[in-house]
Amino acid sequence: MVLTVRIAGGWFYRMRRVLATLCIGALAVFIGYKVVFGANGMKVYEGKRAEAVRLQQQIDDEKILNEQLQHRVDSLQREDPSAIEKEAREQLGYVKPGEIVLVEPQAKTDTRRTPTVAENTDPK
Numbered sequence: 001m002v003l004t005v006r007i008a009g010g011w012f013y014r015m016r017r018v019l020a021t022l023c024i025g026a027l028a029v030f031i032g033y034k035v036v037f038g039a040n041g042m043k044v045y046e047g048k049r050a051e052a053v054r055l056q057q058q059i060d061d062e063k064i065l066n067e068q069l070q071h072r073v074d075s076l077q078r079e080d081p082s083a084i085e086k087e088a089r090e091q092l093g094y095v096k097p098g099e100i101v102l103v104e105p106q107a108k109t110d111t112r113r114t115p116t117v118a119e120n121t122d123p124k
Contacts, residue, residue, distance in 0.1 A: 012019075036042045075083035088094040095101055 034041065038044075072083070076087065085094075093101075
């Protein structure tokens with residue numbers, strides 16, 4: 001029995017460098033997999049980076065819109081006659097005497113197909 005232990009012990013002693021190399025290689029593969037595909041890996045990082053770029057673009061667009069609206073508010077608060085007239089024409093439909101207003105006709109809805117009274121489909 002001592003002989004078999006010595007054989008196994010001798011084999012392990014001779015193969016220790018190979019086994020250590022294989023263990024370190026397996027560990028390196030595992031760590032590499034976790035770095036790329038793990039919870040905070042490169043794939044997740046790339047996705048978050050793309051989202052950050054998209055959100056920054058959205059922030060820039062909102063800032064531009066905010067500046068335009070602030071300019072519009074400032075012109076109305078200064079009581080700029082041209083800005084007030086423009087708003088009155090757009091929102092309230094005001095026209096000057098002698099002007100002709102062209103109105104685009106709206107599409108007619110088909111009243112035959114749409115029910116005028118809602119049907120109760122809730123079974124009680």
